[in-house]
Amino acid sequence: xxxxxxxxxxxxxxxxxxxxxxxxxxxxxxxxxxxxxxxxxxxxxxxxxxxxxxxxxxxxxxxxxxxxxxxxxxxxxxxxxxxxxxxxxxxxxxxxxxxxxxxxxxxxxxxxxxxxxxxxxxxxxxxxxxxxxxxxxxxxxxxxxxxxxxxxxxxxxxxxxxxxxxxxxxxxxxxxxxxxxxxxxxxxxxxxxxxxxxxxxxxxxxxxxxxxxxx
Numbered sequence: 001x002x003x004x005x006x007x008x009x010x011x012x013x014x015x016x017x018x019x020x021x022x023x024x025x026x027x028x029x030x031x032x033x034x035x036x037x038x039x040x041x042x043x044x045x046x047x048x049x050x051x052x053x054x055x056x057x058x059x060x061x062x063x064x065x066x067x068x069x070x071x072x073x074x075x076x077x078x079x080x081x082x083x084x085x086x087x088x089x090x091x092x093x094x095x096x097x098x099x100x101x102x103x104x105x106x107x108x109x110x111x112x113x114x115x116x117x118x119x120x121x122x123x124x125x126x127x128x129x130x131x132x133x134x135x136x137x138x139x140x141x142x143x144x145x146x147x148x149x150x151x152x153x154x155x156x157x158x159x160x161x162x163x164x165x166x167x168x169x170x171x172x173x174x175x176x177x178x179x180x181x182x183x184x185x186x187x188x189x190x191x192x193x194x195x196x197x198x199x200x201x202x203x204x205x206x207x208x209x210x211x212x213x214x215x
Contacts, residue, residue, distance in 0.1 A: 030182055030198075039206050044076065045176070045203045046076075046078075046176075047177075048174070049078070050082075059117055064193055083173075084160050091124075097155045098146035108133065115132060130144060177200075
């Protein structure tokens with residue numbers, strides 16, 4: 001987990017601007033994503049959280065994320081993306097999308113964090129995952145069917161592709177509008193959501209900017 005921990009090494013707090021607003025620095029608090037396409041006028045602003053159920057920092061960030069989601073602006077669309085850095089993470093990504101398909105992910109997400117991180121429960125194969133969700137009231141047959149479905153496999157492939165496109169190599173990581181991700185110089189999980197708010201406002205400005213006439 002060293003590289004995951006490194007993403008949240010404590011840094012100096014962001015300086016306040018004369019107007020009192022937080023000042024966030026490119027490459028420190030956020031990193032531009034190369035070759036991001038221009039936003040479609042009127043389109044929603046997408047925020048993705050790359051996470052792993054085996055990551056203690058993701059578990060610690062979760063309450064801050066939920067507080068942010070409670071006040072999420074209407075023009076922002078949020079999705080969780082399980083990072084699938086290795087075969088076991090890909091197994092858990094399949095479990096995530098299977099639970100999502102069954103409408104159970106929000107109910108059981110915290111249970112996976114607790115089991116894998118605090119209780120050190122091993123889920124090294126599909127049977128172990130099935131046993132766990134069955135204990136929590138999920139229909140085994142429906143869960144197995146979802147885990148093995150084409151739709152879930154496609155979503156896992158897309159999650160891998162997104163992590164590669166945005167060069168996500170540690171979690172938790174927020175990607176805003178496909179053009180920025182949080183940097184490594186953050187001082188707290190709270191600041192991570194503040195940077196997201198800052199970038200959302202930048203994304204709004206891009207949508208409002210007049211287009212340049214063709215020459």
